[in-house]
Amino acid sequence: MGTASSGENLTVYGASMTIKSILARKSALVPVIEPTAPVEAALVHLEQDEISALIVSSDAERIEGILTAADIARGLHKYGADIVGLPVNRLMTRDVKTCEVSASIADVHKLMSEHRIRHVPVTRNGALSGLINILDVIQGRLDDSETDAKSLRDYVAGRA
Numbered sequence: 001m002g003t004a005s006s007g008e009n010l011t012v013y014g015a016s017m018t019i020k021s022i023l024a025r026k027s028a029l030v031p032v033i034e035p036t037a038p039v040e041a042a043l044v045h046l047e048q049d050e051i052s053a054l055i056v057s058s059d060a061e062r063i064e065g066i067l068t069a070a071d072i073a074r075g076l077h078k079y080g081a082d083i084v085g086l087p088v089n090r091l092m093t094r095d096v097k098t099c100e101v102s103a104s105i106a107d108v109h110k111l112m113s114e115h116r117i118r119h120v121p122v123t124r125n126g127a128l129s130g131l132i133n134i135l136d137v138i139q140g141r142l143d144d145s146e147t148d149a150k151s152l153r154d155y156v157a158g159r160a
Helices: 019-023 039-049 069-085 105-115 134-156
Strands: 002-004 053-056 065-068 097-100 119-124 127-133
Touching: 019 105, 019 127, 019 134, 039 053, 039 069, 053 127, 065 069, 065 119, 097 105, 105 119, 105 134, 127 134
Parallel strands: 002 097, 097 119
Antiparallel strands: 053 065, 119 127
């Protein structure tokens, strides 16, 4: 698994903008499915929760893979309608890129861009802690920019 770490966090006038700030705004529930569950169960989960990715894990702590809508589309092309009865682990992406909760938003954005991925599982000391998507990261980057702009305005106005 590749990871983005917190070697150097993005610092904006003393504030560290990390993935932790994104997770604070999201539901604490992490979408997880067992590797042996049928794809049909994954489809139901994705539809009911209106999400496009599930973490594949036997114990909801160790990341064994990730199943995305793109994985399902590739599986449908390869296996046809028989896909619904296949176990999730036949379709999941095994080389999962992750990040620690302390990673900077900028580093995770770079990770997503470099690997052309839209979802990144978040870990805390190696254990599954959350799941973020590209929209979360973009919103985090926008929040960073707004914080920068406010800090600069305050500094120029003599309020900092």
